[in-house]
């Protein structure tokens with residue numbers, strides 16, 4: 068991919084204003100249930116007016132940090148582009164964060180301004196009272212009409228974007244915090260555009276007539292890329308859903324004719340039967356063509372289930388907030404069950420041992436990647452651990468096979484060592500998920516005097532199946548028959564649901580240390 072960028076570069080100019088310059092402003096850009104569609108020109112006009120409010124009314128100067136908070140809707144996207152246009156730094160936040168966590172974000176990012184959905188104002192106002200660096204806040208989608216929109220009405224729909232440098236920071240994205248304190252990662256204008264030139268161009272291969280849709284919040288870079296940057300880089304449209312549980316997603320796919328879908332593995336599993344009944348897959352005459360899974364390991368059982376239900380081969384990809392987006396993946400034609408894929412053009416990837424030396428194919432080690440995007444933690448000593456000689460050391464244990472396919476084993480810290488054997492949770496989870504009684508499951512290692520650790524499975528049963536000693540035995544026998552017997556779960560516990568983050572990621576630490 069061409070990753071040469073001019074020294075002055077603003078991602079709002081490239082992704083948004085260019086379409087209007089090229090006479091394509093009438094293309095549909097953003098759609099949302101219960102709201103009228105926005106063309107590219109509509110989005111530009113909104114973003115320009117917000118940019119004027121930021122500069123003229125709120126005194127934002129280039130480099131200021133503007134916190135964004137809201138569900139996935141068109142005004143959120145307009146606010147995001149406005150921050151890019153004024154040369155600010157967007158500080159994205161998950162909608163469910165409480166005042167205390169917002170306070171940490173404000174402190175860490177030295178946030179001075181915020182644009183926030185009216186419905187989420189209470190927690191932000193509480194955080195702003197306790198953290199006075201945040202001095203200027205405007206609320207949008209206020210039904211009384213007195214919020215941000217009232218100020219926008221006084222301003223022109225034209226705005227000359229700040230001529231930012233390609234290497235100016237435009238985004239602070241916080242890691243999902245599956246472990247420890249959340250970290251802020253910094254991304255430049257150039258990084259976002261480089262991302263558009265790699266995975267979407269070579270693996271996703273979407274077109275201008277595609278309709279994008281997905282469930283993750285825009286504060287997760289998986290969604291910022293998948294639902295905003297990537298569709299806009301090809302002139303496609305995207306449907307933003309404030310609520311995107313599996314049943315809501317199923318309805319919306321049919322209603323809007325979504326052709327490209329971004330969601331997590333568990334969501335595909337939960338939607339499979341519904342998608343089958345509604346014949347949503349293109350092979351069955353439905354709209355859906357490309358289905359992307361990321362955020363967590365994709366069990367082979369889930370890939371098989373979705374393919375059987377829709378005729379569609381899932382596109383798996385591993386990405387990270389640190390890297391902005393996906394760097395190992397495989398398109399529909401090259402997918403292999405049980406493997407994430409091969410390295411995305413533009414990136415390099417290798418498996419290294421404890422000392423950082425590359426190991427040979429077939430050997431377990433840590434995944435390291437290098438490419439046009441990479442980790443820059445904001446003011447965090449963990450930077451020196453994550454990036455060494457330009458290589459980004461992920462927390463993931465992988466094996467690369469002789470064909471260059473990467474097989475996820477576990478997070479480095481989650482590897483189970485039982486009686487001297489290395490056991491990756493995903494392999495045991497994949498076996499359990501093939502059993503008809505299992506809706507969802509999670510496997511961890513728990514301390515054991517004799518074996519060091521034993522494999523423990525947490526299982527959510529499907530309706531109509533009884534959780535109990537009989538099922539425990541059955542599941543244990545089933546795993547022993549499916550994979551190497553020493554990997555079977557010696558302990559099984561049934562739960563009504565698994566602890567997950569807002570991005571759908573399993574919180575293994577909460578299984579290890581259940582809240583009292």
Ligand code: 3UK
Pocket residue numbers: 242243287288289290360361362363364365383384385386387388389391392393407461462463475478570
């Ligand atoms: C895990 C996967 C196996 C892996 C993300 C796509 O997930 C994203 O970013 P986060 O910073 O977490 C990164 C970690 O999540 N993971 C993600 N995808 C996969 N494990 N198979 C996968 N396909 O542990 C990784 O280190 O929240 C994903 C695009 C942008 C993203 N930020």
